[in-house]
Every structure is written in structure tokens, then in C-alpha cells.
Amino acid sequence: xxxxxxxxxxxxxxxxxxxxxxxxxxxxxxxxxxxxxxxxxxxxxxxxxxxxxxxxxxxxxxxxxxxxxxxxxxxxxxxxxxxxxxxxxxxxxxxxxxxxxxxxxxxxxxxxxxxxxxxxxxxxxxxxxxxxxxxxxxxxxxxxxxxxxxxxxxxxxxxxxxxxxxxxxxxxxxxxxxxxxxxxxxxxxxxxxxxxxxxxxxxxxxxxxxxxxxxxxxxxxxxxxxxxxxxxxxxxxxxxxxxxxxxxxxxxxxxxxxxxxxxxxxxxxxxxxxxxxxxxxxxxxxxxxxxxxxxxxxxxxxxxxxxxxxxxxxxxxxxx
Amino acid sequence: xxxxxxxxxxxxxxxxxxxxxxxxxxxxxxxxxxxxxxxxxxxxxxxxxxxxxxxxxxxxxxxxxxxxxxxxxxxxxxxxxxxxxxxxxxxxxxxxxxxxxxxxxxxxxxxxxxxxxxxxxxxxxxxxxxxxxxxxxxxxxxxxxxxxxxxxxxxxxxxxxxxxxxxxxxxxxxxxxxxxxxxxxxxxxxxxxxxxxxxxxxxxxxxxxxxxxxxxxxxxxxxxxxxxxxxxxxxxxxxxxxxxxxxxxxxxxxxxxxxxxxxxxxxxxxxxxxxxxxxxxxxxxxx
Numbered sequence: 149x150x151x152x153x154x155x156x157x158x159x160x161x162x163x164x165x166x167x168x169x170x171x172x173x174x175x176x177x178x179x180x181x182x183x184x185x186x187x188x189x190x191x192x193x194x195x196x197x198x199x200x201x202x203x204x205x206x207x208x209x210x211x212x213x214x215x216x217x218x219x220x221x222x223x224x225x226x227x228x229x230x231x232x233x234x235x236x237x238x239x240x241x242x243x244x245x246x247x248x249x250x251x252x253x254x255x256x257x258x259x260x261x262x263x264x265x266x267x268x269x270x271x272x273x274x275x276x277x278x279x280x281x282x283x284x285x286x287x288x289x290x291x292x293x294x295x296x297x298x299x300x301x302x303x304x305x306x307x308x309x310x311x312x313x314x315x316x317x318x319x320x321x322x323x324x325x326x327x328x329x330x331x332x333x334x335x336x337x338x339x340x341x342x343x344x345x346x347x348x349x350x351x352x353x354x355x356x357x358x359x360x361x362x363x364x365x366x367x368x369x370x371x372x373x374x375x376x377x378x379x380x381x382x383x384x385x386x387x388x389x390x391x392x393x394x395x396x397x398x399x400x401x402x403x404x405x406x407x408x409x410x411x412x413x414x415x416x417x418x419x420x421x422x423x424x425x426x427x428x429x430x431x432x433x434x435x436x437x438x439x440x441x442x443x444x445x446x447x448x449x450x451x452x453x454x455x456x457x458x459x460x461x462x463x464x465x466x467x468x
Numbered sequence: 469x470x471x472x473x474x475x476x477x478x479x480x481x482x483x484x485x486x487x488x489x490x491x492x493x494x495x496x497x498x499x500x501x502x503x504x505x506x507x508x509x510x511x512x513x514x515x516x517x518x519x520x521x522x523x524x525x526x527x528x529x530x531x532x533x534x535x536x537x538x539x540x541x542x543x544x545x546x547x548x549x550x551x552x553x554x555x556x557x558x559x560x561x562x563x564x565x566x567x568x569x570x571x572x573x574x575x576x577x578x579x580x581x582x583x584x585x586x587x588x589x590x591x592x593x594x595x596x597x598x599x600x601x602x603x604x605x606x607x608x609x610x611x612x613x614x615x616x617x618x619x620x621x622x623x624x625x626x627x628x629x630x631x632x633x634x635x636x637x638x639x640x641x642x643x644x645x646x647x648x649x650x651x652x653x654x655x656x657x658x659x660x661x662x663x664x665x666x667x668x669x670x671x672x673x674x675x676x677x678x679x680x681x682x683x684x685x686x687x688x689x690x691x692x693x694x695x696x697x698x699x700x701x702x703x704x705x706x707x708x709x710x711x712x713x714x715x716x717x718x719x720x721x722x723x724x725x726x727x728x729x730x731x732x733x734x735x736x737x738x739x740x741x742x743x744x745x746x747x748x749x750x751x752x753x754x755x
Contacts, residue, residue, distance in 0.1 A: 233558050234695075241733040252726050351637075422571035426564050426571075429563060
């Protein structure tokens with residue numbers, strides 16, 4: 149049971165990293181990324197190949213981040229002059245390209261056979277029995293570091309600027325922001341984070357093959373971000389935990405209902421994910437938790453009390 | 469050899485033209501690229517398969533009845549999902565369409581499983597005309613697509629409905645001011661889109677086998693075709709589809725056949741870099 153809990157938490161951690169990336173790209177910058185699964189695969193394969201070549205997992209993780217950042221930056225560059233829908237189409241297409249590449253370039257990726265025996269970080273430093281716990285600890289540390297870094301970024305001038313671009317890029321341009329560079333930077337940064345998630349996926353499973361990176365991953369991550377509240381990193385952690393516990397939890401249902409086989413159960417789960425996405429968008433678009441907004445409480449109180457006094461003095465009816 | 473490749477590409481392009489026109493019509497009216505177009509193709513194919521296998525209807529009738537049923541389903545999906553999100557951003561609709569895509573694809577998977585299925589078709593020997601091999605599926609495809617495309621063209625050009633659709637697509641507020649009921653136009657657009665995707669699903673299923681990823685494997689190609697024609701332009705989408713079909717098929721002479729979608733992606737990327745409003749010319753582009 150405790151092993152099962154560790155597995156679920158590890159999966160939550162990886163989806164949370166992906167979610168943080170999507171929250172940066174889409175939540176904060178308004179640049180939708182439908183190629184999530186493809187970039188995730190790119191990160192996983194880059195990390196796996198470099199780690200297998202014996203370069204060490206730190207170098208492999210950094211390489212995965214770099215390659216994914218470059219890929220995301222490249223896709224963002226292509227769609228610079230166009231509206232967001234085109235970026236969505238391009239990311240979807242690019243994701244498919246990566247999937248097909250991984251599937252067909254046997255000399256590099258061994259195609260559908262997959263890559264076995266991927267080295268793990270700090271393997272051998274602790275006993276094999278407790279390794280999973282240590283790995284989870286490492287992963288949680290990475291999630292927390294990224295979370296804090298992104299929260300700082302969100303409140304930094306860069307974070308405010310990219311949110312301004314999301315709300316209205318013309319106003320942002322008028323204010324002297326380089327919208328083009330901001331978009332590419334934000335998207336590439338998100339890409340780097342996806343690369344890290346991919347690397348951890350590869351280390352955790354020690355075996356990767358193309359079937360692990362279907363479009364389902366993209367749906368999970370969108371579901372986590374939308375459920376958590378677009379733009380809110382705290383909400384996202386909650387969303388990622390909810391969705392992965394739901395997905396893993398429903399595996400038990402198979403034992404309860406003998407009528408369904410594994411394929412049908414997987415299908416039901418994905419139908420529920422799809423319905424969940426739609427229902428959240430219709431009925432609770434803000435998700436569990438709202439986005440952080442800069443509020444000047446002092447200024448708000450002052451103006452409120454000023455208005456109240458002004459109203460008392462003139463004793464006019466409320467202007468509503 | 470080259471002529472054969474062009475012919476095959478042309479027929480592939482014809483299959484792609486149907487969902488590409490559906491995609492572009494929906495984009496014109498509702499202003500979002502519908503990612504569920506692939507899953508709609510899949511669902512249409514399975515619906516016809518169900519009629520073909522369980523009610524043992526001939527494929528032709530199964531396809532026709534399936535297409536009409538699916539038109540109703542498409543309107544139903546719009547009412548249940550997209551209507552609730554009408555005033556929201558294109559990206560919200562896009563994400564919702566991904567949700568729809570998952571639901572449709574997995575309903576098919578739930579009922580029929582992951583395995584590949586095929587229609588019960590009589591086997592026929594390919595005909596040889598002027599040294600080109602043409603099989604009966606290709607002839608059926610050509611006939612069906614020409615009929616469907618002509619019908620759509622006539623509806624769009626020469627009926628009050630088509631005029632109203634073009635008006636809403638060009639300028640929704642002006643169309644509303646002239647008393648055009650947008651919701652009615654939206655419903656008819658989904659009817660046309662439903663029929664086109666369902667028939668395309670059957671044609672694709674005749675060409676390859678039917679599996680839950682049938683439509684997904686066409687999605688990049690369909691988007692390439694619509695963008696090539698300029699999103700929102702139905703005639704452009706047909707031309708775009710034929711072009712993409714021939715380019716994809718020709719690429720198999722030098723690249724592995726699995727890389728067709730990669731070729732389509734390159735078409736999209738190059739086009740967006742060089743001529744972002746499509747080959748056909750003037751289209752509204754934001755930014």
C-alpha cells in the first residue's frame with residue numbers, strides 16, 4: 149500500500165511539473181500548448197539518450213531542458229505574427245512530428261521497442277529498497293524549487309509583463325514591452341520545464357517507449373491546470389494531485405466491476421477526463437483557486453472610506 | 469510511377485478535402501479551429517460500421533444513414549458544449565473541442581475496443597486505365613467527394629442559407645443587424661460539418677482499417693489543408709487538401725511513408741512563415 153502511495157505521489161509530481169510549465173505558457177502568457185505530450189517525449193528521450201551515453205543524470209536533465217526550450221522557442225517563433233489559434237495548431241503538429249520521429253528513427257530511439265536501462269540519479273547512494281522514497285523526495289524538491297521560482301517570476305517585472313501580453317498585447321506594445329521576445333522567452337522557459345519533467349519520467353520508469361507519450365498526457369495536464377485554476381500555481385498543485393489520484397484511484401474499479409476489460413476501463417477514464425474538461429470550462433472556468441492578482445489593500449480601503457464619507461456628506465442615493 | 473503517385477495523392481487529397489471544408493466552415497462561423505475534427509471522423513466511421521455490421525446494411529446505405537445521424541449528433545454536441553461557450557475566447561473553445569475529441573474517441577474505443585475493424589466490402593480487382601491502377605475504393609471516393617463538394621458549393625453559393633452563412637462568416641454583427649439568426653446558421657453549419665466528416669470517416673475507413681485513432685492520424689493533414697487554403701475559405705480548403713494530398717504522397721518516394729504528417733507539418737510551418745494568410749490571399753489576421 150505504501151509503495152502504491154509513493155507511485156501515485158511520484159506521478160503527481162511529474163504531472164505537477166508539466167502543469168507548472170503549461171501554467172507559465174498558457175496560464176500566464178496565454179500561449180496554448182497542445183503538443184505537451186510531444187515535448188514531454190522529447191525531454192524524456194533526450195535525457196535517456198544522454199544518460200545512457202554515460203554523461204550523468206545532471207547533464208542529461210540540463211540537456212533535456214535545453215533541447216525542449218529550443219524546440220518550444222522555435223515553434224513560438226514560427227507563429228509570432230499570428231493569432232493564438234495558429235500556435236495551438238503548430239504545437240499539436242510539432243507534438244505529432246516528435247512522436248513519429250521517435251517511432252520511426254530506430255537507429256536512435258529503437259522505435260516502438262523503447263529504451264531500457266536508463267540510469268537514475270543518485271543510484272547506489274542509498275539502498276535499493278528505499279530508493280523510490282529518495283527519488284520521490286528529490287522529485288518533490290524539484291517541484292518545490294520550480295514552484296517557488298515561478299511564484300517569484302510571477303511577481304517580477306517579467307511576470308507582470310507576460311501577463312500584460314496575455315491580457316492585451318497591443319497595450320503591452322504601447323507600453324514599450326517587446327511582445328515578441330516576451331512570448332518566445334516565456335514559451336521557451338515553459339519548454340525547459342517540460343524537459344525536466346520528461347527527464348524525471350525517464351529516470352523513474354528506467355524504460356521509455358513511444359506509447360507512454362500519447363495525447364492523453366496533454367489532456368491530463370490541461371485538466372490539472374483548468375481544474376486548479378488557470379494562472380494559479382497553488383491551484384495547479386491541487387489540480388495535479390486531484391487528477392492523478394482520480395486516474396490511479398479508478399484502477400481499483402476494475403476489481404469491483406468484472407464486466408469491463410482494461411481497454412474499456414481506460415476508455416471510461418478518458419471519457420470522464422474529456423467531460424471534466426468541458427464541464428470545468430462551462431461551469432467553473434476559474435478552477436479551484438483564483439489567479440494571484442496584485443492588490444493594494446491600503447489604497448482600496450482609503451478610496452472606499454473616502455467614497456463613503458463623500459456619500460454621507462452629499463446624502464445622495466447610491467450610484468448603482 | 470510518378471503519375472500513379474499523383475493519382476493516389478489526388479484521391480487522398482479528396483478524402484482530406486471533406487473534413488478540411490468542415491473545419492474551415494466551422495472556423496468561419498464560430499472562429500475557432502475545431503480539434504475534434506479528427507475524432508468526428510472516427511466517430512462517423514464507427515457509426516457507419518455499426519450500421520454495416522449489426523444491421524447488415526450495405527456500406528452505401530450505412531454511410532448515408534450514418535452521415536445523417538451524425539449530423540444530428542454534431543448539432544447535439546454544439547448545443548451541449550460549444551453553445552455554452554459562445555461568447556468565450558477561441559482558445560477556450562479549442563480546449564473544449566479537445567475535451568469533445570476525447571469523449572468521442574473513447575466512446576468508440578469503449579464499444580469497439582482498440583483493434584482494427586473493417587467494412588464488409590466485396591473484393592474487387594483494381595482496374596488499369598492508361599497504365600494507372602485505380603481500385604474501386606478510389607472510384608467510390610472520387611464519386612462521393614465530387615458529389616459532396618458540388619453540393620456544398622451549390623448550398624454556399626446559390627441558396628439563401630449559403631448567403632446567410634457567408635454573411636455571418638464575413639461580419640457577424642452586420643449579419644445580425646440584417647436580421648440573420650446566427651444560432652440557426654450555426655446549427656446548419658454543424659449539420660454540413662457532421663455529414664462531411666462522417667462520410668470522410670467512411671472513405672478513410674475503406675482506404676485503411678477503422679481504429680480509434682483513424683481520425684487522429686489525419687488531423688495534421690486536415691489542418692495543413694485548411695491553412696493552405698486560408699482558414700475560413702471552403703474553396704481554398706479543397707485546393708489545399710488536393711495539394712497536401714499530392715505533396716504527402718510524393719514525399720513517400722523519398723521519405724518513409726510514416727512521415728506523411730511530418731510533411732504536412734512542414735507545409736504548415738513554411739506557409740505560416742511565408743504567407744500567413746494562406747495561398748488564396750486576403751484573410752483577416754489578427755496581431
